[in-house]
Amino acid sequence: MASGDCVFCGAPVSSQGEHVLPRWLFARWAGQGPFTFFEGSEPIAKRNGKTERDQLARVMLPVCGVDSPSNCNGWLNDSFEVAGKPQVRAVLDACQSITGSAVVDFARWVTKTLLLHDHPLAVNSEIGHLNLPGRNALELPPPGLRGLRHTGQFPxxxxxxxxxxxxxxxxxxxxxxxxxxxxxxxxxxxxxxxxxxxxxxxxxxxxxxxxxxxxxxxxxxxxxxxxxxxxxxxxxxxxxxxxxxxxxxxxxxxxxxxxxxxxxxxxxxxxxxxxxxxxxxxxxxxxxxxxxxxxxxxxxxxxx
Structure with missing residues (x-):
């Protein structure tokens, strides 16, 4: 769950929020496990001491959805996922060359994803909140992500x-x-x-x-x-x-x-x-x- 206030507009979020790494990206690793996750250079162990998992870690972030007037989740999809998805698949899955606006769409998707992935309010299914002592969450100067939502421009x-x-x-x-x-x-x-x-x-x-x-x-x-x-x-x-x-x-x-x-x-x-x-x-x-x-x-x- 990623309850709290939306990182983009401040509206209350009571749903599971935004998958920072989208479901369509996870599909590329279907059936490729087991997986080992690392914090720094150290493998992260489960409660039973084992370090291998059958599923990838998920990162969730408080982002409002269709129940909010802002629907920042829908805005993320329209602004980054729709254009970026085919380019990410072309580059990462097919190792194809891309040019012009396709490179821009790919770069915007990558930049957006990295900005969200280590946000202080992000919750990783393996290591929990990133803003705990000893972990370096990515803090942006104001207006941060709210400025991105308002202007459509990265900081x-x-x-x-x-x-x-x-x-x-x-x-x-x-x-x-x-x-x-x-x-x-x-x-x-x-x-x-x-x-x-x-x-x-x-x-x-x-x-x-x-x-x-x-x-x-x-x-x-x-x-x-x-x-x-x-x-x-x-x-x-x-x-x-x-x-x-x-x-x-x-x-x-x-x-x-x-x-x-x-x-x-x-x-x-x-x-x-x-x-x-x-x-x-x-x-x-x-x-x-x-x-x-x-x-x-x-x-x-x-x-x-």
Whole structure:
């Protein structure tokens, strides 16, 4: 159950809410179990101690339906599922190349799904609420999902990438990078807020995986080092003109783990000046734990 207030409009939700991963997506894994679920790198055990399940974990989120004037569940379907479903099936099931508006529909579906998957109110059938201590739920700066419902536009400073991973493949030489710890960035005009990071892995044919990664980086001009080296493909913003999953570089298991951990949250609290943004290339200088020193002004910090 996902009772509570709708994450999009605030209306009461008394039904089961929204399946973050839709039923039509679950159908692609029918009869392919048993499945093992992980929290981080650790397998999640059932009460009997076993780690294998016959069914996939489901993630539910409080979203109002036809009994509400807003019917945000129907809006999600009309705005993302109808256009995205055939493109997700083409890319993930058939490994087909897509172009133009089909890539945009695919990218919008992925971005929407990642925004909902680790929402603080999401309930995972295996690990419960994501906003419990020790778990990193994805918190968006205001107006968050309510802004998406009102305008139909994703929040600013949301970036999404995808990568193909072969857990059993030969080792791939990865470029040397420095871990990025994302700070909390704030401005006097109220802009900014907490950064967030989330990844989702989905299976592909031939035992490959696709890793989808979303970073919320308010007021930060972020750069993904794996993108610069051609190891990941940006989906949002500015989706590519064409997407051919069979032509993408393939990471090995170590590369996939590195991708999942590359962006950490909980860095320094950064105070910016009016109209200012935080340049990404200064992040490595401020790998402070939450509650650390406040840095005044990106320009000042960059020259420190």
């Amino acid at each position: 600013e400073d949301i970036s999404v990438w995808m990568a193909v991973v072969d857990p059993n493949g030969a080792l791939v030489t990865m470029p040397e990078f420095e871990l990025a710890v994302l700070p909390d960035v704030h401005r006097p005009d109220g802009a900014g807020g907490k950064c967030g990071a989330t990844t989702l892995g989905l299976s592909l044919p031939n035992d490959l995986m696709v890793t989808l990664q979303l970073i919320s980086h308010p007021l930060i001009d972020i750069v993904h080092p794996f993108e610069a080296s051609g190891q990941v493909t940006r989906l949002w913003p500015n989706p590519p003109a064409a997407l051919d999953i069979t032509a993408l570089p393939v990471l090995d298991a170590a590369g996939g783990r590195a991708l999942n951990k590359w962006f950490a949250v909980g860095g320094a609290s950064i105070g910016l000046q009016a109209g200012e943004r935080w340049p990404y290339n200064t992040l490595a200088r401020y790998l402070q734990p939450r509650g650390g020193p406040v840095v005044r002004g990106a320009a000042e910090a960059a020259g420190a």
